[in-house]
Amino acid sequence: MSSRSPKQRGSAVEGAIIQKVPELTHTTADHWDAITTAAVHDIETFQDLDVDCDTEIEIKSAAVVISGDRCGRFYLREQQHEALLEKGGWYLFTVAPPHEIEPLAMRLVPAAVVDEMIDAWVIVEDRAPFKQFAWSQFIEPSEVNR
Template sequence: MSSETLAAAKRAGHNAEHHVLDRVDALKPTSGEEHWDAVADTAIWPSEDLPFHGLCVVEAGLPVEIKSTMVVQTSVQRRGRFKLRAQQHSALVERSGVYLFVVCEPRPQREPLAMKIVPARSAGGLVDANASWRDELDGRGRKAQLTWTNVFDPAEVE
């Protein structure tokens, strides 16, 4: 991936993260030194806009990693993929953290179409069932990619 494409992907991810932080008042952004994007400042309960899978509440103090993808990407309209990093995933599992998965419009603003919270431990099961951890050449260790349909029913998004 070219540095220009990587920079655009990082910007789009940051835009999606900001939209999520604006919508979920109970999330407090981290300084960037942690392995995750936010911490639950207060307990977070499921809602119509933010369903949970595999848990009833995100307790205050738990780490939250925001993973976003576009509903479609590339000119062939391939479904977007969430990219998980093994080192980050292990840290989340160790701290009983969660992923907040976000599927966004295919625009630079990346407005969320759907969001869902999944415990990191359960997300590891999704990787085991649908993908695999692979060594990457970017120096950031092992990664896995999940198509958004591994996390969401298409009816939740489309």
């Protein structure tokens, strides 16, 4: 798995998540990865949630560590975030060991909650505006066994 690019790794993790969570089905939409096929209510993987059927879900993955002991990052693109926000969608944040796709921990977070955490988008020449978050901003480190 180490030879995969971050995008390839993200796609592989996405597939593993969709197989693991029966309420999700893959979609080919431009701005999200999955749609809920049933309501998600307090299942084993997610706590105290009420996500309706037919809700757009963007799956974001991060390696538990990158370069030494630094937490991996979730990479959000502004255009994608705005589309998900407009639909009332959710992010499914997941953390996996480096070079692996099986999740160590997952968290569903409404795009509206994530929006409140975005103070500004990073603008770099030749790239779409983006924002990065350490996975520890959404998932308790105690839930992840490094």
